Amino acid sequence: VMSMPSIAADSPISKQQKETAQQLMETALKSDLAYDIVESLTTEIGPRLGGSEAEKRARDWGANLGKELGFDKVAIEEFTMPFWDRGHLHIALTSPYNQELYGSALGGAAPSEKEINAPIVYFRDIHALTAIKDGSLKGKVAFVDGEPMVKSQTGAGYGPSNQKRRIGWQHAQRGGASALVIRSVGSDSHRFPHTGMMSKKDDKWTTIPVIAISNPDADHLRRLHNLGKPLSISLHSGSDWQGEVTSGNVVLDIIGSEKPEEIVLIGGHLDSWDLGTGAVDDGAGIAITTAAAKLIANLPKRPKRTIRVVMFGAEEVGLLGAYAYAEKHEANLHNHVVATESDFGARNVWRLTSDVNPEATVLVDEIAKIIAPLGIIRGGSDVKGGGPDIIPMANKGVPTIRLQQEGTDYFDLHHTPDDTLDKIDPEELKQNVAAYAATIFLFADTHIDLKKKN
Amino acid sequence: VMSMPSIAADSPISKQQKETAQQLMETALKSDLAYDIVESLTTEIGPRLGGSEAEKRARDWGANLGKELGFDKVAIEEFTMPFWDRGHLHIALTSPYNQELYGSALGGAAPSEKEINAPIVYFRDIHALTAIKDGSLKGKVAFVDGEPMVKSQTGAGYGPSNQKRRIGWQHAQRGGASALVIRSVGSDSHRFPHTGMMSKKDDKWTTIPVIAISNPDADHLRRLHNLGKPLSISLHSGSDWQGEVTSGNVVLDIIGSEKPEEIVLIGGHLDSWDLGTGAVDDGAGIAITTAAAKLIANLPKRPKRTIRVVMFGAEEVGLLGAYAYAEKHEANLHNHVVATESDFGARNVWRLTSDVNPEATVLVDEIAKIIAPLGIIRGGSDVKGGGPDIIPMANKGVPTIRLQQEGTDYFDLHHTPDDTLDKIDPEELKQNVAAYAATIFLFADTHIDLKKKN
Ligand SMILES: [Zn+2]
Ligand SMILES: [Zn+2]
Ligand SMILES: [Zn+2]
Ligand SMILES: [Zn+2]
Secondary structure, eight states: OTTOOOTTSSOSSOHHHHHHHHHHHHHHTTOOHHHHHHHHIIIIIOOOOTTSHHHHHHHHHHHHHHHHTTOSEEEEEEEEEEEEEOOOEEEEEEESSOEEOOEEEOBTOOOOSSOEEEEEEEESSHHHHHTOOTTTTTTOEEEEOOOOOOOOTTOTTHHHHHHHHHHHHHHHHHTTOSEEEEEOSSSOOSSOOOOOBOOOBTTBOOSSOEEEEOHHHHHHHHHHHHTTOOOEEEEEEOOEEEEEEEEEEEEEEEOOSSEEEEEEEEEEESOOOSSSOOIIIIIHHHHHHHHHHHHHHTSSSOOSEEEEEEEESSOTTTSHHHHHHHHHTGGGGGGEEEEOOOOSOSSOEEEEEEESOGGGHHHHHHHHHHHGGGTOEEOOSBOOOSOGGGHHHHTTTOOEEEEEEOOTTHHHHTTSTTOOGGGOOHHHHHHHHHHHHHHHHHHHTOOOOOOOOO | OTTOOSTTTSOSSOHHHHHHHHHHHHHHTTOOHHHHHHHHIIIIIOOOOTTSHHHHHHHHHHHHHHHHTTOSEEEEEEEEEEEEEOOOEEEEEEESSOEEOOEEEOBTOOOOSSOEEEEEEEESSHHHHHTOOTTTTTTOEEEEOOOOOOOOTTOTTHHHHHHHHHHHHHHHHHTTOSEEEEEOSSSOOSSOOOOOBOOOBTTBOOSSOEEEEOHHHHHHHHHHHHTTOOOEEEEEEOOEEEEEEEEEEEEEEEOOSSEEEEEEEEEEESOOOSSSOOIIIIIHHHHHHHHHHHHHHTSSSOOSEEEEEEEESSOTTTSHHHHHHHHHTGGGGGGEEEEOOOOSOSSOEEEEEEESOGGGHHHHHHHHHHHGGGTOEEOOSBOOOSOGGGHHHHTTTOOEEEEEEOOTTHHHHTTSTTOOGGGOOHHHHHHHHHHHHHHHHHHHTOOOOOOOOO
16 A cells, blocks of 8 residues: 555546547447347347357357457357256146146256156245255155345345255255245246256256246245145156257457457357347347447557457356356466456446456546446445456456446346347447446556556 | 206215215225235135136135125026137247247137148238238238237227237138237237137137237247248147036125115126236226125115125126126116126226216216225216126116226236236225225115116
């Protein structure tokens, strides 16, 4: 602290850089490019589960887009991965009467060999399930209730709500249950279950079917349980692992004019869950970051550093593209000067956080002042995490920032069939592009070192 | 007009009647009874399609409820009807790529003998379809687009939007199409299609599968069509007619103290579509009217006229309970002094309309003044229609009134899987009961003749 130079008085951003950033924002707020990109991706490709044929079509789409937009370098970097497919599911209440339930298999769930017909054992929450004795659920289906996810601007409710999806199976399986059914992790009150991957334990996936049912269906089961009605269920699921397939990342570069080897990395993930068309998760992120880079490429001169847009593959199924990227580029990660991902929907950016060299924090502070007219405040300078696909490189020392999006309603749509294009407000998308274009330009056009010294 | 007595100066409502009505409103605004009723119906019975085993359980539930609440007379009036069941549906886009669509068979649709795989012919709206030449759609599936239903407080957008559901099949079938797919009639933007009955033509139902797809799915098809992509579809539907079954109406009476033969009829319909649990359509109507009658029954003295709550069966599939009631009670309809139904959701009542003897209109005006503190205005005195199940008796001269509910968002839920208990605001339900209890008490405790003279 004592040795910190007094650079706060002299802005690390020149008058011309500031004006360029402001022009980028103005242009972005009038540009339909991001909306056109997310419309094209969701319409022409549709749902694109990691490792699927559709995700392959998305990679070709992404590479073509990069060429059409005039990126300096376009590459597809393939990797292999195990493929899980949800197959067909039928789930219905059979006692106290017959009623179809709205459910979805969770990622990694095993199939039922044949139809399961069993009584339900009701657990008020995940804690009640984790407390069971081994073998106490034989011949039963466990149902874990809980509350609809608590809404919050930052998505803080997701982690706690997600516990039952992540680890519930371990306890149901330990109890000997034939299957696990959980209340949907989402915050919505529609008849859609929220899907997503479960966690492995000791590097193994579950051996039982695990199904999420919608919040209204879970409410229904709770009320019947509270009335003392004996509940039973019929369940037949075809979800299973299908062997090794190919996925990949699409890498688009705007080559820097002075320090081409130094990389400012932005992006989103190209894959989506299969239920919706992946508009807010994460077509929006692909569109915002690609459009922002294109607007910078339209400037008369390339910024000093290279701007790299990565369209990550297979994020939803375990950040597989992110790990593949960090591994492939490991020797060059020291040249990744800052990284961030747009993967939290399509609502306005409201806060800029960072985790960079303390001596470079002033640069982020100054950038925050420039984008403040977009309705963005400066958040913490010690906030880890540039987005899910940034984790593997952040773990290896790459500095990160985040343009945080308004996420209060994100989990109404996230990982449900309702994640479709109509949910995106074109004006809010423009605000995102404006924030990215200005911010990324300023990081790319500086010489300031963002890396932490340790 | 010249002979109209000057009763406007002297209110037709006594001070004591007014006070009783006000007490009823106060009590209703504190009572959970209606919510308890709709919670019980949706939870303990669940979805209850007209003619199904579940609707039979609902009738027994309704009769038991009437006895428990101390109605003076409880009856189940059975009738027979043809039963249509939606069976299993699979519908997916197969060109330009494979993507599951979210669809539901429309009521009365025929099954596909085997899987249909055919190109789609796109029609921008129902008018484009009605203009086709006979035989011009052979080997094709017709898709009728349109707009999401226009929202309106009164539901005025439903009729126009509904045309494609009602009569679309006649033109698709005339064209020789293998099936008809339509944009959902609802106003929501969720991945739920809106179901409902089609119309017969020359007393015959369609011979082809007819499927509604959700608004976001229809948007998707429109965008692909606009891009010039050739669309094709795979479709397999098991929906079919299943022969003659039994349905019925439940009739609950609070017998009048002075004119027991004169009937003030209120009610709702007991059946629901099978996709949701029929909370807003029409568990709410059953709950509101039953609770209102019960609050009146709790008074120290029965009102002069009989109050009858009818829980109509099989409304959704063609007002079958309503026609059965009007036929069975035909000889006594002259004693039905006024009739109304609650069947427009569970939001607040905002307007009172009527269609009664002009000389009795002043009574409705005075009632409107008493319920005005609930946020209700007086609407037209020449507005026909006391609700769908009232149509057959209104056609035979029974006077009607309507306590109109706020319906702007009703068609977001109506006839979709999303029609579940969580969508009901208990406070708004209480306002409905207050309006019904006061209004119905005042109609039942007067001697004024409401019948039109012709
Ligand atoms: Zn994501
Ligand atoms: Zn996701
Ligand atoms: Zn209805
Ligand atoms: Zn209805």
